[in-house]
Amino acid sequence: MSYIVAEHLSKSFGSGATVVQAVSDLNFGIAPGEFVAIMGESGAGKSTLLAMLGAMSAPSTGRLQVDGIDVYALGQDRLADFRREYLGFVFQSFHLVPYLSVIENVMLPLAVSRKSGSEKRRLAEEALAQVGLAGKAKRLPGEISGGEKERVAVARAIVNEPPVLLADEPTGNLDSGNSREIMRMFQRLNDSGMTVIMVTHSAECSGYAERILHLSDGRLTADRRTAETALRGAA
């Protein structure tokens, strides 16, 4: 039984003669707790697909269902609520708010929740501890390293315990050591039951996934399950 169902998803930009077909007629399902890597060349439509899966970019045609919810049938406010309750995002460029401290960045998804201040802080401290940054809560993003920024971004993505984690080139700006650390973190989250969907160019990173969707020119050209890889096993 699929937790995420993509039916004939297509997305085009522009109009008339300048129309660009970013993705075409994508059909797949993702089971709860799966770790999926989306791969492909630059311009293959990976990020467009991730934005559609992240309820941030409506498909031109097709339908996306998550946990039985027809995502793009939701109104603007419900769509925002859906993102907050179901999804966690990790971006390649970290996208931390520069004037908020590390812990405040982590608490960001909780800012509009009805939890008490102390409860929000407790959750954020737990998330920071999970990513090994408990001691840097009061620092500003400008005062920590790139690897630490990525871990703050992961903590922010998981602070409200969403069932799905979406990551766009999460190791794109990191060295190999930090990349491995982040991937192991993703694997631990996946082991705890979180569905992880990650766009990556890296074969090494994709080795942590149990399934790889391969896109080429906006089409799904391969959907293969990886064996219990050496990387997964080593982790």
Place this chain on the structure above:
Amino acid sequence: MTLKLISIRNLMRRKAKAAFILAGLVIAVATVAGIITFVQATRHDIAHKLEQYGANILIVPKTENLSLSYGGLSLGGVSFDLEEIRESELARIATIPNHRNIAAVGPMVLGVASVESRRILMAGVDFQAAGVLKPWWHVEGRLPQDDEVLLGAEAARVLNLDTGQRLSANGRSLAVSGRLAVTGSQDDQLAFLTLATAQQLFAKPGKISMAEVAALCKDCPIEDMVRQISAVLPNAKVMAIQQVVKSRMEALAQFERFSYGISGVILFIGGLVVLVTMMGSVRERTQEIGIFRAVGFRRSHILQIVFLEAGIISVLAGVLGYVAGWASAAAALALFGDGHSGHVPFAPGLAAGSVALALALGLIATVYPAQMGARLDPNEALRAL
């Protein structure tokens, strides 16, 4: 972590922009608050000075005759059908609804006396009331008591009398207690006695020829005062001397209209400053707004953040604007207020109004930038980097 914290942190981070918006709003609010403070203080000052100008209401006996004098030139004789007013009737003036606005009531007995073959107009007055009614009097010598006389400057010159000398009026000997410095008014021609002496001299016991009233009604028209006095003195004719009041008030009203026009323009410019700066601020924060939307903020949450920022600056601008306006008005009054002390009392209503005005201006000017931010597509906002 709350939306309020995000707004405050952003303001602290973008201090220059916040200061620019603050300055725009402070200037706009200070202009309006300053003008209102100046106008109110000037109005109060005019009202206060009007009290010092003396009588502004005259009470005279009713007559069926038309006046035969113009510009001090009399072309007719004395009216004999005058129904004189009883002095005791003046007490009724204290019962009118606006009696608190009456500074002084000055009864006057007029009569013509022969002094050393010359005829002179003599006036019996209440010298205590005269201190309020005729503040321009400068007495050389002292005010008269019974059987004494105070001579107007011209009367003293014509009669060739000085302080300490005596004169005989209608056969009654009166000592000259003092003389008035030149006033430029009809008072220069008169001789003034106490009311009692004049009533005895002219055989008008308990009666008066006319009365002058120094009345001030800041919050109601002078016509109301006239109407109220007429009601309690039905046998007298009550008239307002309105020219001075009206001309000064009209000048002030003109200044007020002009100032409010200028204020409107400055408010508009202040609103534009807020609008343009907030739009720039929202554009600068495209990435942040994209992040907020990506982590689940609704459009209304973005609106709240932007409006909170504008609201915080606006309240601060309202307080600073009132203080700046108040200080400017005080300085302007001290410099140009023509005798004004420059003391301007704190006006809680105007202070609250200034804050409300700043808040309204700031929030209205923020509507478009806030909507612009809220409408940002999260995916586009993040891709725009």
